[in-house]
Amino acid sequence: MSKGKWITGTARERLAETMKEQYLQGRSIRAIAEDHGRSYGFVHRVLTEAGVSLRSRGGDTRDGSRLSDPSADTTIGARGASRSGLPASR
Template identity: 60%
Template sequence: MAAHTTAKGRRITGEARIKMAADLKKKYEKGASIRALAEATDRSYGFVHRILSEFGVVLRGRGGATRTKPKAS
C-alpha cells in the first residue's frame, strides 16, 4: 500500500494536509486500518486518527476480542 509520505514529524498544513486526508480517508473507507495507514505514511497512530476525525470520517469500532465476561448460563 503505497501512501503519501513526508518526513517523519514534519508538520503538514494547507493543501498537502487536505490531499493527505483525502488519501487516508479513501484507504480507510476501503478497509485499511489506522495502524496500517500510520505505518505506510510513517506517521503515528494518533496523527492518522486525528486527521481522519478532523475530515469527518466515521471511525469503525475496535476489532479483536472484547474484555467483557461471558454470560453465566
C-alpha cells in the first residue's frame, strides 16, 4: 500500500481490523505505522474509528509485573537513587 493513497470502504475496514489485532497484541502505534508505511496520525485515527481503547503513554504495562514486585526495580538513576525514590545500595 503506497503512502498517501486514500484508503476507503472495505479496504479501510480490513486494514483497521489488521491494525486493531496488532495493537491489541501489544504493538505500538508507531511500529504499526512503520510496518504499513503510514503515518502515526493515520494509524491513530484508524484505531479510534475501529473503536479501540488506546493505551496511555509509556507502552504496554498490562501484565503489571513491575508494579507487583517492588524489589524488581533496581535501576539506578542519574542521582544515584532507584526509581522508587529510595537510596540505592552500592
